[in-house]
Amino acid sequence: GAVVSQHPSWVICKSGTSVKIECRSLDFQATTMFWYRQFPKQSLMLMATSNEGSKATYEQGVEKDKFLINHASLTLSTLTVTSAHPEDSSFYICSATAVTNTGELFFGEGSRLTVL
Amino acid sequence: AQSVTQPDIHITVSEGASLELRCNYSYGATPYLFWYVQSPGQGLQLLLKYFSGDTLVQGIKGFEAEFKRSQSSFNLRKPSVHWSDAAEYFCAHNSGNTPLVFGKGTRLSVIA
Numbered sequence: 657g658a659v660v661s662q663h664p665s666w667v668i669c670k671s672g673t674s675v676k677i678e679c680r681s682l683d684f685q686a687t688t689m690f691w692y693r694q695f696p697k698q699s700l701m702l703m704a705t706s707n708e709g710s711k712a713t714y715e716q717g718v719e720k721d722k723f724l725i726n727h728a729s730l731t732l733s734t735l736t737v738t739s740a741h742p743e744d745s746s747f748y749i750c751s752a753t754a755v756t757n758t759g760e761l762f763f764g765e766g767s768r769l770t771v772l
Numbered sequence: 773a774q775s776v777t778q779p780d781i782h783i784t785v786s787e788g789a790s791l792e793l794r795c796n797y798s799y800g801a802t803p804y805l806f807w808y809v810q811s812p813g814q815g816l817q818l819l820l821k822y823f824s825g826d827t828l829v830q831g832i833k834g835f836e837a838e839f840k841r842s843q844s845s846f847n848l849r850k851p852s853v854h855w856s857d858a859a860e861y862f863c864a865h866n867s868g869n870t871p872l873v874f875g876k877g878t879r880l881s882v883i884a
Contacts, residue, residue, distance in 0.1 A: 690872070698877075699862065699874045699877050700816075700862070702872075705871055751872070760806075760818075761872050763808075763816040763818075
């Protein structure tokens, strides 16, 4: 099956620093990638939709200047949490749809961010 | 707006007993439906999916789900639960190349 890889899987940073999370589709080209956020014991909430070569579309309530998303190629999307604060600590998960678009989303393993 | 409802927040079953996790969706047309499982601190693993055709779909780990249009449901079942099935289960749907809409999840505990 299609594989989506996220890196890093775990990151701890100081408050005020920026953290970049990468999401790669390893064996397929992803036209669209979605970034989700999951708080402990809660469901996944969509943050933004990113299409290769264009600006990301953010969900209501998600600060685009704080959560910078770049989708520069068909196999890589990055999420940068700028000036991170403790309330940004969460589990971030990316998913991707293939160019062939079977309707299925393939999920990365997730990245756990802890801001001290 | 599209939504997914998982009525049960937490279910406890005995090992070897049967399991059914409920899922209802709201969407006008036939949605694409999915069940995912998530172990603590882990990402999501796809158990099964329904796009069209046979309404009873088989998944991994002995799970199956049945799409019932009349009830807008896509319940997940397993005839005999194993202790390793303890996890969080998410039902989700989309309409093609759109983001998945997730239910709030059902936490499954398995007791001896």
